[in-house]
Amino acid sequence: MNPEIIAFVILGLVAVASALGMLFSKNAVYAAIYLILNFATVAMFYLVLGGAFIAVTQVAVYAGAIMVLFLFVIMLLGADKLGQSETLAWQKPLALLLGLVLAVETLYVLVFQAQQIVPAQALSEGFGSPASIGLELFQRYLLPFEITSVLLLVAMVGAIVLTRQEKKK
Amino acid sequence: MIPTTYYVALSAILFTIGALGVLIRRNAILIFMSVELMLNAANLAFVAFARYYQVLSGQIFVFFVMTVAAAEVAVGLALIVAIFRTKHNIDVDQLSSLKG
Numbered sequence: 001m002n003p004e005i006i007a008f009v010i011l012g013l014v015a016v017a018s019a020l021g022m023l024f025s026k027n028a029v030y031a032a033i034y035l036i037l038n039f040a041t042v043a044m045f046y047l048v049l050g051g052a053f054i055a056v057t058q059v060a061v062y063a064g065a066i067m068v069l070f071l072f073v074i075m076l077l078g079a080d081k082l083g084q085s086e087t088l089a090w091q092k093p094l095a096l097l098l099g100l101v102l103a104v105e106t107l108y109v110l111v112f113q114a115q116q117i118v119p120a121q122a123l124s125e126g127f128g129s130p131a132s133i134g135l136e137l138f139q140r141y142l143l144p145f146e147i148t149s150v151l152l153l154v155a156m157v158g159a160i161v162l163t164r165q166e167k168k169k
Numbered sequence: 170m171i172p173t174t175y176y177v178a179l180s181a182i183l184f185t186i187g188a189l190g191v192l193i194r195r196n197a198i199l200i201f202m203s204v205e206l207m208l209n210a211a212n213l214a215f216v217a218f219a220r221y222y223q224v225l226s227g228q229i230f231v232f233f234v235m236t237v238a239a240a241e242v243a244v245g246l247a248l249i250v251a252i253f254r255t256k257h258n259i260d261v262d263q264l265s266s267l268k269g
Binding site for chain 1: 170171172173174175176177178179181182183185186187188189190192193194196198199201202203205206209212213216217219220221223225226228229231232233235236237238239240241242243244246247248249250251253254259
């Protein structure tokens with residue numbers, strides 16, 4: 001048993017367990033914390049896959065900014081105290097059944113039909129480092145980068161406009 | 170070396186769990202978190218293939234997906250806060266004013 005496979009299985013189990021914890025948790029704050037754990041595990045997968053910059057970006061942006069924003073809004077709205085309402089009785093079992101069908105079908109295709117592709121060579125030095133990502137981003141992907149900056153501006157303006165309270169005259 | 174298909178299988182499992190979250194949960198914030206989980210699962214598949222082909226484009230795309238996800242979360246949560254201010258409820262079953 002090679003240590004890489006053991007590490008992969010353990011990390012994979014933690015990722016799936018935290019995702020299931022987020023899915024089934026009754027308290028919204030616990031669900032957010034399970035999701036933070038899931039993001040941290042996925043960041044470790046990125047490290048193993050040679051994406052050092054992306055791993056740190058994942059922790060800083062997803063776990064650090066997006067989930068903190070979620071927790072702020074959950075606390076602001078008191079969502080952890082809102083209970084589950086009554087749903088149609090057949091919705092939950094049908095959703096679980098369809099989810100299971102999707103998972104089984106995808107895993108069947110991956111295990112039996114697709115070839116098991118193994119990355120053969122070791123990674124080159126500096127693959128996924130900030131310098132190499134920076135070079136790619138500013139040379140080949142400059143236009144999407146600039147458009148993304150406009151997108152962020154639009155999102156900021158949108159968030160401010162949506163939460164602005166109309167002044168009562 | 171771990172086969173890339175194992176990573177894609179893990180990504181598929183996480184994606185299915187995220188999709189189940191969108192279908193089963195009734196709280197708008199939890200639905201939103203499940204959407205983030207789905208985006209993350211796709212990111213994992215991208216990085217796994219970037220590793221296999223030894224091309225950085227997969228990681229660049231993950232960078233852009235993260236940026237778009239952050240922008241989407243900002244606007245989506247602003248919407249949820251605005252809805253909560255008027256209706257004092259974020260249960261998606263109760264948000265049926267547009268129903269014909």
